[in-house]
Amino acid sequence: MKKQYNKLVRDGVPQIIIESGRQCKTRTLSDQEYKEALLTKIVEEVEEFRTSNSEEELADIYEVLDSLIEFLQYEPMHIDYLKMKKKENRGSFKDRIFLEDVVE
Template sequence: MKKTYNKLIRDKIPQLIEESGRKPTTRKLNDEEYFEALIDKVIEEIEEYRESGNEEELADVFEVMDAIVKFKDYEPMHIDYLKIKKKEARGVFDERIFLEEVEGDE
């Protein structure tokens, strides 16, 4: 019986599938496909975390985000700098403030 997945997977998954006696069908993605698959994957992992609240799912979110940073050739320390800069300028989310609406001129 075949089951279709059509999604980005971790590098060792094909080997694990084979070791279980099954046969995976895989292909390498080009850059455009890979980036789109990473975006889909981070959304998938966030949805899984939302449903489960499991730390392991949250770790998966971070893993995919790290892959995006690496693929885009961003400097991780610069990403950290940007986070600090935004934190100083706009704050964080500790106060749990939910904006409902704003009245007046823009």
């Protein structure tokens, strides 16, 4: 029985499938396809985390973000710097503030 996935998977998944005695069809994505697949994967992993609250799913989110940062050739330390600057200027989310409305 064939099951369609059509999604980005970790590099070791095809080998795991083959070692389990199954067959799989894969292809290498173009740059644009890869970027879109990474963005789709982030949403998928966030949704999985929302339902499971699992540290493992949170780790998956980090892995996808790391892959996106590397693909876009962003400097991880610069991303950390931007995060720190935003935190200094606007704060973090630790106080759990939920903005309901603003009157102009």
